[in-house]
Amino acid sequence: MTTLLAQSETIGNPVANIGIFSLFVVVTMVVVIRASKKNATAAEFFTGGRGFSGTQNGIAIAGDYLSAASFLGIAGAIAVYGYDGFLYSIGFLVAWLVALLLVAELLRNTGKFTMADVLSFRLKQRPVRLAAATNTLTVSLFYLLAQMAGAGGLVALLLDINSRSGQSVVIAVVGILMIVYVLVGGMKGTTWVQIIKAVLLIAGAGLMTVMVLAKFGLNFSEILGSAQSAISGATTAGVADRDVLAPGAQYGGSLTSQINFISLAIALVLGTAGLPHVLMRFYTVPTAKEARRSVVWAIALIGAFYLFTLVLGYGAAALVGPDTILSAAGGVNSAAPLLAFQLGGVILLGVISAVAFATILAVVAGLTITASASFAHDVYATLRKDHTVTESEQVRVSRITAVVLGVLAIGLGILANGQNIAFLVALAFAVAAAANLPTIVYSLYWRRFNTRGALWSMYGGLISTIVLIVFSPAVSGSPTAMIRSVDFAWFPLANPGIVSIPLAFILGIVGTFTSPDDEDPKVAAEMEVRSLTGIGAEKAVAH
Numbered sequence: 221m222t223t224l225l226a227q228s229e230t231i232g233n234p235v236a237n238i239g240i241f242s243l244f245v246v247v248t249m250v251v252v253i254r255a256s257k258k259n260a261t262a263a264e265f266f267t268g269g270r271g272f273s274g275t276q277n278g279i280a281i282a283g284d285y286l287s288a289a290s291f292l293g294i295a296g297a298i299a300v301y302g303y304d305g306f307l308y309s310i311g312f313l314v315a316w317l318v319a320l321l322l323v324a325e326l327l328r329n330t331g332k333f334t335m336a337d338v339l340s341f342r343l344k345q346r347p348v349r350l351a352a353a354t355n356t357l358t359v360s361l362f363y364l365l366a367q368m369a370g371a372g373g374l375v376a377l378l379l380d381i382n383s384r385s386g387q388s389v390v391i392a393v394v395g396i397l398m399i400v401y402v403l404v405g406g407m408k409g410t411t412w413v414q415i416i417k418a419v420l421l422i423a424g425a426g427l428m429t430v431m432v433l434a435k436f437g438l439n440f441s442e443i444l445g446s447a448q449s450a451i452s453g454a455t456t457a458g459v460a461d462r463d464v465l466a467p468g469a470q471y472g473g474s475l476t477s478q479i480n481f482i483s484l485a486i487a488l489v490l491g492t493a494g495l496p497h498v499l500m501r502f503y504t505v506p507t508a509k510e511a512r513r514s515v516v517w518a519i520a521l522i523g524a525f526y527l528f529t530l531v532l533g534y535g536a537a538a539l540v541g542p543d544t545i546l547s548a549a550g551g552v553n554s555a556a557p558l559l560a561f562q563l564g565g566v567i568l569l570g571v572i573s574a575v576a577f578a579t580i581l582a583v584v585a586g587l588t589i590t591a592s593a594s595f596a597h598d599v600y601a602t603l604r605k606d607h608t609v610t611e612s613e614q615v616r617v618s619r620i621t622a623v624v625l626g627v628l629a630i631g632l633g634i635l636a637n638g639q640n641i642a643f644l645v646a647l648a649f650a651v652a653a654a655a656n657l658p659t660i661v662y663s664l665y666w667r668r669f670n671t672r673g674a675l676w677s678m679y680g681g682l683i684s685t686i687v688l689i690v691f692s693p694a695v696s697g698s699p700t701a702m703i704r705s706v707d708f709a710w711f712p713l714a715n716p717g718i719v720s721i722p723l724a725f726i727l728g729i730v731g732t733f734t735s736p737d738d739e740d741p742k743v744a745a746e747m748e749v750r751s752l753t754g755i756g757a758e759k760a761v762a763h
Contacts (some may be wrong), residue, residue, distance in 0.1 A: 233566050234379045240570040241577045245397065248416060248578070252401055252409035272411060274510035278517020281501050283414030285312075285492075285518065286421055286525055287363075287583040287645060291576055292370055294526075295559075296552035298533020300542055302447070302464020304471050305533060307481070308646070309526035311488025315649075316522065319493040320515040326664045326751040328502040328511035334590075335499050335656065336598040339663050339678075342743040343671040346602050351678040353598035355655040356496040358682060359648055360591035360625070361632065363497070366644035367584045368394065368633020370553060371577070388634045394577075395630035398584040402592065402622045406615075407504060410585045417575070417582040422521060424575045425528040428556075431563045432535035443531065446538035454542045464537065480713045484646055487717030491649025494656030497590040535559055584629070592621035636702065646715055647689055654681030654720040658728045664751055666732075667744050673732030681724030688716035 272280065290312065297305030330338045336352035371394040381387055401410060436442040444465055454460045462469040471481035492498060502511045536545065536555040539562050548554040560572035596618035601609040636644060658677045662669040689695065694714045697707035713719075 233570075236566050236570045237573045238379060240574040244420075244574045244578050245581075248413050248581075249400075249404075251412045251416065252405035255405055255409040255412050272504045274505055274513025275517055276411075276415060277501060277505050277510065277514040279418045279521065280411045280414040280504075281498065281514055281518040282422070282521040282525070283416075283418030283582050284497060284501060284586045285522060286418065287367060287370075287579060290525065290529070291421065291425070291579055292553040292556055293366075293645070294529045295532045295536060296545065296555040297470070298529060299447075299536040299540070299545055299555040300459070300552055301470040302451070302462065302534070302537070303467050304469050304481075306530055307471075307485065308488065309529055311485050312492070313519070313523055313526050315489045315492035316515065316519045318490060319498070320512070320519065323493050323499070323660055323664065324502055324511050324515045325508045327499055327660070328505065328508050330664070330747060330751045334594045334597050335496050335660070336594065339659055339674060341663070341747045343663070343669075343674050348671060348674050348678075349598040349602045351675055352656075352659075353594045355651075355678055355682055356594040356598075357591050357625075358686070359494075359496055359652045359655070360587045361629065362648035362651055363495075363587050363645065364584055364625075364629040365632050365636045366648065367580045367587075368629055369636040369644060371580050371633070384634075384637065387637055391633045391637065392630050394580060394584070395626045395633065397581055398588055398629075399623055399626035401581065401585040402588045402626075403619050405585075407589055407593075410582075410589050411504060413578075413585060414582045417578040418521065420575045421579055422525050422528075424572050425525055425532065428535075428560060428563060428568075428572065429528045429531045432531050432539070432559070435535075435539065435563075440531070443534050443538055447534040450537050450541050456543050456546050459542050459546070464534075476712050479718065480715060483650075483713050483718035484715045486721055487646060487650035487653050487715055490653035490657055490717075490721060492652075494652035494660060495649070496594065496652070496656070497586045500590045500593070501586075532556055532559060539563070588622050588625055588629075589618075591625050592618040595621040647694070650689070650715055650717040650720065651682065651685045653717060654685045654724045656681075657721075658725045662728050662732075663747075667741075667748070668732060669728070670732050670735055672735035673728045673730075676731030677724050677728030680727040681720055684723050685716050685720040688713075688720060692716065 290309075294305060294308045297308060299305070327335075327338055330341055334352070335356060336349045339352045340348040368391050371391050379390070381390065401413060405413070432443065433440070436446070448463070448465055451462055451464050452460055471477050471484075502514065505511050505514055533555065536559040540555065540558045545552065545555045545558060548558060557569060557573055557576065561569040596614040600617045601614060655678055658681060659674045662673065662677070688711045691709055691711045692714055693701060693709045693712070695701055695709065696703045697709035698704075701709075
């Protein structure tokens with residue numbers, strides 16, 4: 221097997237790679253600074269002053285959603301596992317139909333800055349806001365883990381940094397850049413970074429897709445056949461036996477593996493509608509109509525991109541080969557950069573690498589602004605009873621939170637370095653689907669729903685998901701676990717969604733029916749009218 225050092229020497233010029241990435245950072249930093257001239261009020265810092273059109277916001281949503289997992293993790297998963305890897309793409313895309321049909325417009329009409337505005341609209345403010353903020357911070361940290369791990373793997377491949385200490389330094393640099401984007405630009409600057417990144421990512425993936433198809437005479441069947449041949453000829457243990465054109469290469473075989481796939485699919489499809497950093501994007505547009513338009517644009521762009529990943533994944537298997545991918549410094553996550561080098565040499569590799577870096581930066585900036593806004597708006601402003609918290613104070617607290625969160629993300633990212641990032645994102649989706657979605661749905665559609673139901677559902681979904689993840693093969697007891705040296709896994713599934721999501725829905729019902737119906741019917745009626753019509757959507761949420 222080719223050594224990591226020899227492999228990394230064959231994939232381009234590290235100086236060119238970092239040069240192109242540095243150019244992107246400089247350009248986006250200029251954009252962020254220009255966009256940040258009006259960032260004094262909470263509305264401007266948290267939601268960009270609601271000044272983005274549906275088209276702009278849709279592109280930004282695509283930029284926020286198409287993370288390092290989408291580009292690096294899924295392409296790698298398809299290259300190594302074929303059909304089963306593409307299931308991530310299908311789940312991530314279908315999830316947007318849930319977001320569009322169930323929550324996008326109603327959430328935009330009901331809320332102000334954060335998800336907690338909606339959940340606490342007709343319930344007891346203090347406990348519900350604290351629970352919603354806890355969930356927001358937890359989901360954001362899981363998602364940040366994936367992005368930071370992606371940064372480490374990508375840089376290992378591109379800059380010939382194979383030591384964990386060297387990759388840790390790079391993860392720290394990404395974290396510092398993320399903090400600067402948020403501190404300087406707020407939501408407005410972050411949105412423009414996401415728009416630029418979405419255009420670059422989709423254009424870059426589209427260009428590579430055309431180049432791969434051109435190599436095979438525009439015949440996708442030829443790509444599939446070549447990919448299967450390359451897999452069959454692999455020397456890496458266990459790879460040659462896989463049929464990457466049929467289901468089962470990753471999730472086939474045992475009943476446990478098949479149930480794990482169902483659990484993953486449920487988490488992916490339901491998770492998007494509970495992701496706080498995605499939901500917060502609905503507040504950056506002026507009207508509910510623009511919120512709907514945002515989602516339509518996002519679905520079109522994200523759908524096109526995931527079709528590209530199908531060609532790129534199988535193309536990487538055919539042209540690069542699974543042995544080369546798995547032996548590279550970035551492992552499975554290196555499939556797309558290696559394919560770029562195979563297709564266009566140093567220049568294309570540098571451009572695609574810069575786009576992947578941009579992907580990581582844009583997503584972590586979006587996550588950080590969401591988490592810091594939630595802490596300032598929902599936790600700090602709720603707990604400080606000794607005085608009225610002003611908007612400028614919320615913005616200041618949000619900036620401090622961004623720094624703390626960035627430092628925490630750097631530390632956890634170093635710990636998670638080397639994990640498959642598509643899988644890490646799937647865990648974030650499981651937490652979002654269990655901890656947030658049931659309460660969002662019940663709050664918007666069920667008048668009888670009350671505070672106890674919300675708290676039981678949110679905390680029950682969060683705690684059950686975290687506990688099951690900690691005691692799953694994803695954390696210990698398997699060759700691909702985060703902690704390989706010990707085994708304390710008693711829960712057999714790597715993704716807990718099939719247990720924790722239904723449990724959270726049930727807890728919401730049980731909690732509601734075991735407590736008196738003490739919610740104000742007038743407020744419930746007001747929320748229903750407002751969510752459906754948008755009347756009063758611009759007013760502050762205060763009950």
